[in-house]
Amino acid sequence: MDLKLFEARLKALGAALDRWPEDEAEAALHLLTTSEAAQDLFAQVTAQDIGVFDEPGGDLSPLADRIARNL
Helix, strand or coil: CCHHHHHHHHHHHCCCHHHCCHHHHHHHHHHHHHCHHHHHHHHHHHHHHHCHHHCCCCCCHHHHHHHHHCC
C-alpha cells in the first residue's frame, strides 16, 4: 500500500483499522511501521475523528507518540 491509497482508505473507512478489509488493514499497519508520513496522516485523521481539532491549540504529539509505540 502506498501513502496515496492509505490516505484514500483513511478518508473512506476512518482510522479504526478493524473496520478495514483484513488485507488492507495489514498493509496499512506495515506502512505505519515504515512511514513517518503515514503515521502523521493517521494521527491527523484519528484526531479529527475524536474532535481534537475543534479545540484551539490541540497538540498531536502525544497522540502520534502513543500510536507509534503501539505499532
